[in-house]
Amino acid sequence: MPPFSRVTVIGLGLIGSSIARGIRARMPDVCVTGYDASAEVRDTARAIDLCDTVADSAGASVAEADLVVLCVPVGAMGAAAAEIAGDLPAGAIVSDVGSCKQAVATALREALSEAVIVPAHPVAGTEQSGPESGFASLFHGRWCILTPPEGTDPAAIDRVADFWRRLGAEIEQMAPDHHDRVLAITSHLPHLIAYTIVGTASDLEEVTQSEVVKYSAGGFRDFTRIAASDPTMWRDVFLTNREAVLEMLQRFSEDLTALQRAIRWGKGDELFDLFTRTRAIRRGIVEQGQDDAKPDFGRTHE
Amino acid sequence: MPPFSRVTVIGLGLIGSSIARGIRARMPDVCVTGYDASAEVRDTARAIDLCDTVADSAGASVAEADLVVLCVPVGAMGAAAAEIAGDLPAGAIVSDVGSCKQAVATALREALSEAVIVPAHPVAGTEQSGPESGFASLFHGRWCILTPPEGTDPAAIDRVADFWRRLGAEIEQMAPDHHDRVLAITSHLPHLIAYTIVGTASDLEEVTQSEVVKYSAGGFRDFTRIAASDPTMWRDVFLTNREAVLEMLQRFSEDLTALQRAIRWGKGDELFDLFTRTRAIRRGIVEQGQDDAKPDFGRTHE
Ligand SMILES: NC(=O)c1ccc[n+]([C@@H]2O[C@H](COP(=O)([O-])OP(=O)(O)OC[C@H]3O[C@@H](n4cnc5c(N)ncnc54)[C@H](OP(=O)(O)O)[C@@H]3O)[C@@H](O)[C@H]2O)c1
Ligand SMILES: NC(=O)c1ccc[n+]([C@@H]2O[C@H](COP(=O)([O-])OP(=O)(O)OC[C@H]3O[C@@H](n4cnc5c(N)ncnc54)[C@H](OP(=O)(O)O)[C@@H]3O)[C@@H](O)[C@H]2O)c1
Numbered sequence: 393m394p395p396f397s398r399v400t401v402i403g404l405g406l407i408g409s410s411i412a413r414g415i416r417a418r419m420p421d422v423c424v425t426g427y428d429a430s431a432e433v434r435d436t437a438r439a440i441d442l443c444d445t446v447a448d449s450a451g452a453s454v455a456e457a458d459l460v461v462l463c464v465p466v467g468a469m470g471a472a473a474a475e476i477a478g479d480l481p482a483g484a485i486v487s488d489v490g491s492c493k494q495a496v497a498t499a500l501r502e503a504l505s506e507a508v509i510v511p512a513h514p515v516a517g518t519e520q521s522g523p524e525s526g527f528a529s530l531f532h533g534r535w536c537i538l539t540p541p542e543g544t545d546p547a548a549i550d551r552v553a554d555f556w557r558r559l560g561a562e563i564e565q566m567a568p569d570h571h572d573r574v575l576a577i578t579s580h581l582p583h584l585i586a587y588t589i590v591g592t593a594s595d596l597e598e599v600t601q602s603e604v605v606k607y608s609a610g611g612f613r614d615f616t617r618i619a620a621s622d623p624t625m626w627r628d629v630f631l632t633n634r635e636a637v638l639e640m641l642q643r644f645s646e647d648l649t650a651l652q653r654a655i656r657w658g659k660g661d662e663l664f665d666l667f668t669r670t671r672a673i674r675r676g677i678v679e680q681g682q683d684d685a686k687p688d689f690g691r692t693h694e
Numbered sequence: 695m696p697p698f699s700r701v702t703v704i705g706l707g708l709i710g711s712s713i714a715r716g717i718r719a720r721m722p723d724v725c726v727t728g729y730d731a732s733a734e735v736r737d738t739a740r741a742i743d744l745c746d747t748v749a750d751s752a753g754a755s756v757a758e759a760d761l762v763v764l765c766v767p768v769g770a771m772g773a774a775a776a777e778i779a780g781d782l783p784a785g786a787i788v789s790d791v792g793s794c795k796q797a798v799a800t801a802l803r804e805a806l807s808e809a810v811i812v813p814a815h816p817v818a819g820t821e822q823s824g825p826e827s828g829f830a831s832l833f834h835g836r837w838c839i840l841t842p843p844e845g846t847d848p849a850a851i852d853r854v855a856d857f858w859r860r861l862g863a864e865i866e867q868m869a870p871d872h873h874d875r876v877l878a879i880t881s882h883l884p885h886l887i888a889y890t891i892v893g894t895a896s897d898l899e900e901v902t903q904s905e906v907v908k909y910s911a912g913g914f915r916d917f918t919r920i921a922a923s924d925p926t927m928w929r930d931v932f933l934t935n936r937e938a939v940l941e942m943l944q945r946f947s948e949d950l951t952a953l954q955r956a957i958r959w960g961k962g963d964e965l966f967d968l969f970t971r972t973r974a975i976r977r978g979i980v981e982q983g984q985d986d987a988k989p990d991f992g993r994t995h996e
Contacts, residue, residue: 491912515908515909515911515912516911517911517912518989518990519989519990520989525989534911535908535909535911537909564908570900573900573901574901574905574906574909575909575912577894577895577898577901577906577914578895578901578905578906578909578910578912578913578914579909579912579913579914580912580913581891582891582912582913582914582916582917583913584950584953585887585891585950586913587953587968587969587972588946588949588950588953589883589884589887589946590972590975590976591949591968591971591972592879592942592945592946592949593879593880593975594971594972594974594975595945595949596879596945598872598875599875599876599879599880601975601978602978603876603880604876604879604880604975605975605978605979605982605984606817606837606866606982606984607817607837607839607876607877607880607881608880608979608984608985609817609818609819609836609837609984609985610793610817610819610877610880610881610882610884611880611881611882611884611885611888611920612879612880612881612884613979613984613985614884614916614919614920614991615884616972616975616976616979616985617916617976617985617991618913618916619969619972619973619975619976620972620973620976621969623965623966623969623970623973624966626965626969627962627965627966627969630957630965631957631960631962631965634957634958634960637957638954638957638958640894641950641954643894643897643898644890644891644894645947645950647890647893647894647897648886648887648890648943648947651886651889651890652940652943655932655933655936655939655940656936656940658933658936660929660933663925663928663929663932663933664925664926664929666889666893667889667921667923667925667928667929668925669893669896670889670892670893670896670918670921670922671921671922671925672896673892673895673896673903673906673907673918673921674892674918674919674921674922676903676904676907677907677910677915677918680907680908682907682908682910682911682915683910683911683915683918683919683993684993684994687820687821687822687827688820688821689916689919689991689992689993690991690992690993690994691985691986691991691992692986692992
């Protein structure tokens with residue numbers, strides 16, 4: 393039996409709509425209610441039949457829920473939680489999917505002093521956003537990290553873990569501050585760097601934008617995909633996970649300076665050693681099913 | 695009629711083997727001879743029937759050619775050219791596919807003082823290397839940049855352009871120093887940054903390698919693909935295109951510092967503006983057919 397029977401998803405973007413679709417596909421008996429602050433998103437959700445019901449207020453959406461999953465940008469988590477505080481049934485579990493866990497946990501606790509809260513972060517996504525970009529298999533084979541505060545009811549943790557397993561995810565548990573440092577290096581810093589280099593390329597005077605586009609197949613285009621991710625989501629992530637991001641950025645800058653010196657002084661061996669070392673991590677990722685071995689990300693070439 | 699009837703490919707790695715396969719597919723009457731410094735690569739090339747003939751010396755491979763394409767790492771171009779100097783037929787055209795054009799042009803001219811040289815760079819590739827990684831359609835819809843020195847016979851340029859068009863590429867012509875700056879931003883810097891961040895991630899003490907691998911789907915895995923590219927090729931590129939790479943790196947570092955400040959001081963608007971601006975370039979790349987619009991690089995999700 394599914395661990396919940398009435399799930400409410402608040403924020404019907406990429407992640408929220410993927411959860412809704414995943415429930416439909418994998419837990420067909422569970423009733424899904426959706427809510428989004430945007431009337432346009434609610435209309436779209438109705439038009440594409442994303443949920444059993446799309447409510448017109450946050451309060452109404454949670455009134456009968458036994459699980460509420462907040463899927464709004466990290467900076468909006470506190471406000472979204474405050475909106476449901478008055479209508480949340482006793483005994484309902486609240487979870488979220490935010491990309492940063494420490495600050496979100498604090499915001500949720502402030503808004504919902506009484507609720508059982510089990511924060512989660514499914515490490516899965518694409519560069520798209522909005523209710524039409526979700527799909528049921530987004531979480532298959534990906535990790536979902538739970539970061540329950542100390543003292544959280546173990547039964548509640550188990551139910552949320554069970555929920556994510558049924559959506560296809562594997563479960564890991566860690567402290568929120570450790571989560572934020574791990575994700576700073578595996579997700580936040582890569583996005584920051586991608587945004588930066590795409591910005592640098594668009595600001596050059598001597599190389600035109602049209603040249604950048606034409607010759608992007610040399611590697612640059614892969615960065616533009618990442619840098620096409622949602623601006624609101626990522627602004628919130630960097631403002632929220634500031635300390636960890638700045639620390640990882642500091643390390644990265646030091647390493648980049650070392651590489652710059654190696655190039656300036658013609659130290660081919662240093663370059664070669666690093667370029668060889670980095671292949672091992674790639675192998676690990678492919679072996680553990682976190683990416684495809686097909687070359688060029690499996691782009692089709694006809 | 696194809697512009698050449700006897701083509702020799704020297705260096706049977708990703709690019710060389712893709713050219714050989716492309717000729718077989720698109721210019722079946724053209725005779726292809728191959729040569730590689732590595733006996734193992736020559737054996738593989740024979741086993742997979744890559745060329746009509748695989749010669750056992752560079753000199754023998756070019757003796758009857760009307761086009762010789764050098765497909766060795768940038769740092770080996772001069773040596774590869776010197777090896778064929780004594781056997782190159784009068785009237786044969788020499789070309790190369792090196793990722794940097796200024797230094798390679800100088801090296802080729804020194805080794806082959808008499809030959810007609812039309813340097814080229816097909817902006818296409820994957821992260822794999824070796825004779826078995828090539829495929830005939832690698833150059834389809836990609837740009838091939840010709841950088842003939844001033845005074846090059848226009849008829850020779852036309853023939854090389856025709857050759858690449860038949861392999862599916864579109865042709866652009868530019869000065870070698872401009873090429874090197876354009877590619878520094880669209881290809882060399884992205885690779886350098888990807889290598890750096892993968893290195894940074896593997897050196898952290900508080901985040902284990904296994905965590906980096908597990909949670910790589912948050913963005914990091916895309917960098918590991920780029921950082922899995924051939925170490926020899928990329929060492930040579932950075933040593934050879936040093937000035938342009940260092941200059942672009944300087945710009946990138948300044949921009950990264952600005953972003954770092956914005957994060958430190960909580961300037962959400964600055965972040966949001968940059969993250970919005972970078973989407974335009976992505977749209978250009980997709981519209982002009984230089985990448986797929988499918989989310990997540992078209993990775994399949996089942
Ligand atoms: N995308 C990823 O790769 C990924 C991966 C893992 C986790 N996450 C996390 O998942 C969350 C959602 O991301 P997403 O990619 O799904 O974003 P998204 O596609 O932009 O969807 C977010 C939705 O939430 C709505 N919203 C904003 N504030 C709200 C509020 N107070 N109440 C109700 N709805 C509200 C937004 O409406 P408006 O557009 O009108 O503001 C939007 O429709 C974020 O916390 C993100 O950090 C994302
Ligand atoms: N890969 C890309 O994405 C890409 C794109 C555009 C242009 N390029 C350029 O294309 C060229 C080849 O790159 P690739 O990716 O095809 O590399 P690759 O797969 O590593 O192949 C290079 C081959 O050349 C052989 N070789 C080295 N020195 C030689 C010499 N003096 N004579 C004959 N053979 C020699 C190598 O043998 P050993 O392995 O025994 O040394 C190897 O088999 C480089 O100049 C690169 O900059 C690459």
